[in-house]
Amino acid sequence: MAAGCDGGDSVQVFAASSVTDVLPAIAERYREQHPDVDFEFSFSGSQTLASQIEEGAPADVYISANGVQAQRLVSAGLAAQSMVIGENVLVVAVRDDAPWRTVEELAASRPRVAVGAADVPVGALTETALGLLAPAVAGPLRQGIVTHDPNVRVVLSRVELGEADAAFVYSTDLAASRDVRAIALPPQLPRNQYVAALVTNGNDSPNAVAAGFVAFLRSEQAERILSAAGFLVAGDAAR
Amino acid sequence: MMGAIRTGMRRLWVVPSVAFALFFILPLAGLLLRALTDGDVGAELGSRTMWIALRLSVFTATLTLALAVALGTPLAYMLARSRSRLARVAIALLDLPLVLPPAVAGIALLTVFGRRGYLGEPLDGLGLSLSFTTAAVVMAQLFVAAPYYVRSAYAGLAATDPGFEGVAYTLGLSRWRTFRSVTLPLVWPALAGGAVLCWARALGELGATLLFAGSxxxxxxxxxxxxxEELGSVPAGLAGAVSISVVLVAVALVLMLALHRFTATAGPYR
Structure with missing residues (x-):
């Protein structure tokens, strides 16, 4: 395995922007039991990371904010053992001091709205959500769109900076953000799945250290950290 | 004897020159090759979104250049002819936007002109909002790219001997005539070079535009x-991004060559 060559047990983790805060915490917990393992993180959009891995970037673990990209790498023989580690939902972020409690109230005041670009996962889900809302609600929200941003962190920053009144983001993005709260969207909206995969780069013998970490992501310890950050985890159903 | 040394020197220069040129040529060739194999440049050429983005890019970068020349030339002239300490501080500050990561430049613009900015908030109260407008795109580009023009114009003007201007004045030439027939021909290459840099930097501007103007x-x-956006898109991803990039590089190349030609022939030498 290529990454094994840099000496020591170093694991290169390529992960979606939305796990930027929670993943290092999980790795830290893992290191309590495996102090000889070092982690290096690279956070970006899931699609961008998948492209980098296809270009031969030295990743050991890939965590996607969407099942599609992980599946694409598995189909291409570049990754294996993909599994869901958590889920989140799409919400509308507004500032704490904003007067709105529901999307109906929000729509009635003709807000400025930030969304993800339609061909980026968060934007596609936003489009689905707007389709589920009543036309009288979806109409003003659509008309209020001022920007189609390339990733979800940028979308959220619009509300944090006060440039937009509302932003369609994942529930977990709000965990790290102060002064911002969520307005719920229709419950029939599909959840968004986070998938972890072991990157093999077409190699037969996968990095055993990386495999250990991927397995750990499904442990109760990891799930507790994910859950605290607002992710819905498999254990939730059992508890 | 000297000739032999010169030939030897030339050979010595060739190796790093060619290697360095290849460092730039190979990635561009790689981009083109990848676009032709994986991407679909034809589909991009047929894409309305791409043409709309291209038109906006060329329009805003050109407007940025016009503003940089109109406002930056007097500033560069003043700085070059001033001996005050204030001018020296201003010259140092001129480099700051070049060091600033563009995203930081975008945030800096927001603190002043954003909806909650120091000037933006009162303006918003008057119903005038700058963020998310084409004006914001030009402002972001101007903030990031204009220093390239002003810096180059300043260097050119500072290197010209003000004595020439003095002689022109004693011969009875007006200030404007002096600038037009004495100063301008001397600094033209610096102005033209700065203009090309400014336009190119404006065309490639991303970070400040995204934060201040949105998408x-x-x-x-x-x-x-x-x-x-294409880079993060599903399923186009890298292939789509590469295809649009090739179109941008091609258009930039043609316009840069035209700009170079224009500045070389339309100079005040004639």
Whole structure:
């Protein structure tokens, strides 16, 4: 395995922007039991990371904010053992001091709205959500769109900076953000799945250290950290 | 004897020159090759979004250049002819936007002109909002790219001997005639070089534009923003981004050559 060559047990983790805060915490917990393992993180959009891995970037673990990209790498023989580690939902972020409690109230005041670009996962889900809302609600929200941003962190920053009144983001993005709260969207909206995969780069013998970490992501310890950050985890159903 | 040394020297220069040139040529060739194999340049050429982004990019970068020349030339002239300490501080500050990461430049613009900015908030109260408009795109580009022009114009003007201007004045030439027939021909290469740099930097601007102006097709989505969006898109991803990039590189190349030709022939030498 290529990454094994840099000496020591170093694991290169390529992960979606939305796990930027929670993943290092999980790795830290893992290191309590495996102090000889070092982690290096690279956070970006899931699609961008998948492209980098296809270009031969030295990743050991890939965590996607969407099942599609992980599946694409598995189909291409570049990754294996993909599994869901958590889920989140799409919400509308507004500032704490904003007067709105529901999307109906929000729509009635003709807000400025930030969304993800339609061909980026968060934007596609936003489009689905707007389709589920009543036309009288979806109409003003659509008309209020001022920007189609390339990733979800940028979308959220619009509300944090006060440039937009509302932003369609994942529930977990709000965990790290102060002064911002969520307005719920229709419950029939599909959840968004986070998938972890072991990157093999077409190699037969996968990095055993990386495999250990991927397995750990499904442990109760990891799930507790994910859950605290607002992710819905498999254990939730059992508890 | 000298000739032999010169030939030897020339050979010595060739190796790093060619290697360095290849460092730039190979990635561009790689981009083109990848676009032709994986990407679909034909589909991009047929894409309305791409043409809208391209038109906006060329329009805003050209407007940025016009503003940089109109406002930056007097500033550069003043700085070059001033001996005050204030001018020296201003010259140092001129380099600051070049060091600033563009995203930081975008945030800096927001603190002043954003909806909650020091000037933006009162303006917003008057119903005038700058963020997410084409004006914001030009402001972001101007902030990031104009220093390249002003810096180059200043260097050119500072290197010309003000004595020539003095002689022209004693011969009875007006200030404008002096600038036009004495100063301008001397600094023309510096102005033209700075202009090309400024226009090119404006065309490639991404970070400041994204933060200050957002990304809205036809209004604020320039080519670099369209490319970054494509990079994160499913399923196009890298292949789509590479295809649009090739179009941007091709258009930039043609316009740069035209600009170079224009500045070389339309100079005040005639």
């Amino acid at each position: 809205f097709p036809g209004r604020t989505q320039t080519m670099p923003l369209a490319i970054i």
